[in-house]
Amino acid sequence: xxxxxxxxxxxxxxxxxxxxxxxxxxxxxxxxxxxxxxxxxxxxxxxxxxxxxx
Numbered sequence: 001x002x003x004x005x006x007x008x009x010x011x012x013x014x015x016x017x018x019x020x021x022x023x024x025x026x027x028x029x030x031x032x033x034x035x036x037x038x039x040x041x042x043x044x045x046x047x048x049x050x051x052x053x054x
Contacts (some may be wrong), residue, residue, distance in 0.1 A: 009040040
């Protein structure tokens, strides 16, 4: 699960950079990725808190 979460977060970060380069920061897709990024960050911090990742 952790590896999938990290992979999805990395993919979405790359997509956000691509959309940003295209000037599409206000698109629904960009905003969804942004919301997901916040969720992933919180989840990964929880993994760290409980010692499940370095």
